[in-house]
Amino acid sequence: MLRYALKRLVSLIVSLAVASLVIFFVIEVAPGDPAQFMLGMNAQPDTVAALRAELGLDVPKWERYLNWVGGMLTGDFGTSYTYRTPVADMVADRLWVSLPLAIYALTISTLIAFPAGIYAAARRGRAGDVAVMGATQLGVAIPNFWFAMMLVLVFAINLRWFSAGGFAGWDKGLWAGLHSLTLPAIALALPQAAILARVMRSSLLDILGEDFMRTARAKGLSRRQALWRHGVRNALIPVLTIIGLQFAFLMAGAIIIEQVFYLPGLGRLIFQSISARDLIVVESVVMLLVFAVIVVNFLVDLAYAAVDPRLRSRT
Amino acid sequence: MRRNLWLGAALSSLVVLAALVSFVWTPFDHAAMNIPEKLQTPNAVHWLGTDHFGRDIFSMIMVGARTSIAVALVAVGIGMALGVPLGLAAAARKGSWLDELIMRGNDLIFAFPSLVIAILITAVFGAGAVNAIIAIGIFNIPVFARITRGAALSLWEREFILAARVAGKSAARISAEHILPNVANLLIVQGTIQFSLGILAEAALSYVGLGAQPPTPSWGRMLADAQTLVSLAPHLALVPGVAIILTVLGLNLLGDGLRDYLDPRLRVART
Numbered sequence: 001m002l003r004y005a006l007k008r009l010v011s012l013i014v015s016l017a018v019a020s021l022v023i024f025f026v027i028e029v030a031p032g033d034p035a036q037f038m039l040g041m042n043a044q045p046d047t048v049a050a051l052r053a054e055l056g057l058d059v060p061k062w063e064r065y066l067n068w069v070g071g072m073l074t075g076d077f078g079t080s081y082t083y084r085t086p087v088a089d090m091v092a093d094r095l096w097v098s099l100p101l102a103i104y105a106l107t108i109s110t111l112i113a114f115p116a117g118i119y120a121a122a123r124r125g126r127a128g129d130v131a132v133m134g135a136t137q138l139g140v141a142i143p144n145f146w147f148a149m150m151l152v153l154v155f156a157i158n159l160r161w162f163s164a165g166g167f168a169g170w171d172k173g174l175w176a177g178l179h180s181l182t183l184p185a186i187a188l189a190l191p192q193a194a195i196l197a198r199v200m201r202s203s204l205l206d207i208l209g210e211d212f213m214r215t216a217r218a219k220g221l222s223r224r225q226a227l228w229r230h231g232v233r234n235a236l237i238p239v240l241t242i243i244g245l246q247f248a249f250l251m252a253g254a255i256i257i258e259q260v261f262y263l264p265g266l267g268r269l270i271f272q273s274i275s276a277r278d279l280i281v282v283e284s285v286v287m288l289l290v291f292a293v294i295v296v297n298f299l300v301d302l303a304y305a306a307v308d309p310r311l312r313s314r315t
Numbered sequence: 316m317r318r319n320l321w322l323g324a325a326l327s328s329l330v331v332l333a334a335l336v337s338f339v340w341t342p343f344d345h346a347a348m349n350i351p352e353k354l355q356t357p358n359a360v361h362w363l364g365t366d367h368f369g370r371d372i373f374s375m376i377m378v379g380a381r382t383s384i385a386v387a388l389v390a391v392g393i394g395m396a397l398g399v400p401l402g403l404a405a406a407a408r409k410g411s412w413l414d415e416l417i418m419r420g421n422d423l424i425f426a427f428p429s430l431v432i433a434i435l436i437t438a439v440f441g442a443g444a445v446n447a448i449i450a451i452g453i454f455n456i457p458v459f460a461r462i463t464r465g466a467a468l469s470l471w472e473r474e475f476i477l478a479a480r481v482a483g484k485s486a487a488r489i490s491a492e493h494i495l496p497n498v499a500n501l502l503i504v505q506g507t508i509q510f511s512l513g514i515l516a517e518a519a520l521s522y523v524g525l526g527a528q529p530p531t532p533s534w535g536r537m538l539a540d541a542q543t544l545v546s547l548a549p550h551l552a553l554v555p556g557v558a559i560i561l562t563v564l565g566l567n568l569l570g571d572g573l574r575d576y577l578d579p580r581l582r583v584a585r586t
Contacts, residue, residue: 145538146556249428259522260542289428289431293426
C-alpha cells in the first residue's frame with residue numbers, strides 16, 4: 001500500500017508541475033504588457049519600467065515561472081494587477097463561497113442519487129425503474145444554469161422563499177449563508193445527481209448478479225436484507241470514484257452557477273479578472289482549480305486502493 | 316429499446332433540419348429588431364413570441380441551432396481526429412514509453428474541465444465561437460483516445476490480428492485496416508454522446524460570454540439576455556432552454572439506441 005501511495009504521489013507531483021507549466025506559458029503568450037495596460041497608453045516609459053520591476057515582470061520567463069510556483073507553495077499568489085491586493089487574499093475570500101457551494105451541491109446530489117439508484121436497481125425493469133431512468137435522461141439533458149434560472153423564477157420571484165441572487169455572508173450566521181446557497185446548490189446538483197443515480201443503479205445491478213448475493217439469500221436473508229447488507233455496500237466502491245470526479249465538475253460548474261445568482265465566488269473573480277485583463281489572478285485561480293481536481297483524484301485513487309487491494313498491484 | 320433509437324433520431328433530425336432550413340428560410344429575419352412588437356408571448360404571427368428588441372424568437376432558435384451544431388460537431392471532429400490516432404498508437408505500442416506518454420497526457424487534459432480550458436483560451440485570445448470550439452475539442456481528445464485504446468487493446472489479443480501480424484503487416488497498417496473498422500461503432504456512439512455534451516458546453520460558454528459573440532445567434536446567449544427579463548417574460552428563458560434540452564435528450568437517446576442496435580450482445584445483457 002505504501003509503495004502504491006508513493007508511486008501515485010510522484011505522479012501527482014509530476015501532473016501538478018506539468019499543469020503549472022502549461023497554465024503559465026499559455027497565459028504568457030497573451031498579447032499586451034500588464035504594466036502598460038494598468039498605466040494606460042500615455043504612460044511614461046520609465047514609469048512603465050518601474051512598475052514592471054515592481055510586479056517582477058522584468059526578469060526572464062523561466063525565473064518568473066519559478067517565482068510564481070515558489071510563491072504559490074508558500075501561499076503567495078502574487079499581487080493583482082488591477083486591485084493591487086494579494087491574490088491569495090482575494091482567492092481566500094471567494095473560496096468561502098465556492099467551496100461550500102460545491103460541497104453543498106455534492107451532498108444534495110448524493111442524497112438524491114443514492115436512494116434513486118438503489119430503488120431503480122431493486123425494481124429493475126419495472127415501472128419504478130423506468131420512471132427513475134427516464135428522469136435521469138432528462139436530468140443530464142437540462143443545462144444547470146437554465147435550471148437555475150427556472151428555480152429563481154419559481155422559488156425567488158413567484159414564491160419568494162429565497163432571494164434571487166447575492167450572498168448573505170457567513171458572518172450573518174450559518175443558516176443565512178446556507179439559505180442563500182440553497183438554490184445554487186440544487187441547480188448545480190441536479191445533472192450530477194442524474195449521472196450518479198445511473199452509476200449507482202448499474203453498479204448495484206452488477207453486484208446483484210454476483211454469486212455471493214445468491215449465497216446471502218440462501219443463508220436466509222430476505223431480499224431487502226441481502227440488498228442492503230451485501231449489495232449496496234459493495235456497489236459503493238465505483239460510486240465513490242464518480243463522486244470524486246464530480247467534485248471537480250462541481251467546482252467548475254460553480255463558476256457558471258455563480259453568474260446566475262451573482263454569487264461572489266471564484267467564478268465571478270475569474271470573469272472580472274478576464275475583462276480587466278488581470279491575468280495573474282486568472283492564472284492563479286485556474287491553477288487552484290486544476291490543483292483541486294488533481295488532488296481529489298489522487299485521494300480517490302488512494303481510498304479506492306485502500307478498499308480494494310487488487311488495485312495496488314496495477315500500474 | 317428500438318423506441319429510444321427512433322425517438323432520438325427524430326428529435327436530432329428535427330434540430331438538424333431546423334438549422335439547415337434556416338439557411339434558406341426563417342419566418343422573420345432573425346436579427347431584425349421591431350421595437351413596437353417587443354416581448355410578445357407566443358402567438359399566430361410570432362410562433363414563439365418576440366424578445367426585448369422585438370426579434371422573432373422562432374427564427375433566432377432556428378439560426379441558433381446552426382451555431383450549436385457547428386460548434387459541437389467541429390469539437391467532436393477535433394476530438395476524433397486527434398484522439399483516435401493517439402488511442403490506436405497507444406494500444407499498438409502497449410506498455411511502451413509512447414503509451415505511457417499518451418495516457419499521462421490524457422490524464423493531464425482530464426484535470427482541466429472544458430470550462431477551465433475555455434477560460435484560459437479566452438483570457439489569452441479573447442471570446443468567440445472558434446475559441447469555444449477549440450476548448451471543447453481539446454476536452455474531447457482524451458475521451459476518444461481512452462475509449463479507442465481500451466477497445467483496441469482487447470482487439471490486439473484476437474486471432475485475426477495475430478494472423479495479420481503473421482502476414483507481415485506493420486502495426487500502423489493493422490491499426491488502420493483492422494482495428495479502426497472494429498472500433499468504429501463504439502466511436503459513433505461516443506461521438507453522439509460527446510456531440511450532446513458539446514451542445515451543453517457551447518450553451519454554457521455562450522451564456523457566460525465566452526462563446527459566440529453578437530450578432531451570431533446562440534441559445535446560450537439568448538438565455539443570458541433573458542436572465543434580467545425572466546420575471547417579465549418567462550418565455551424568453553423557457554424557449555431556448557427547451558430547445559437545448561430536446562436536442563441533448565434526442566442525441567443521448569440516439570446514442571443509447573445506436574449502442575444497443577450496433578452491439579447485439581448488449582441487447583441480451585440489458586433485458
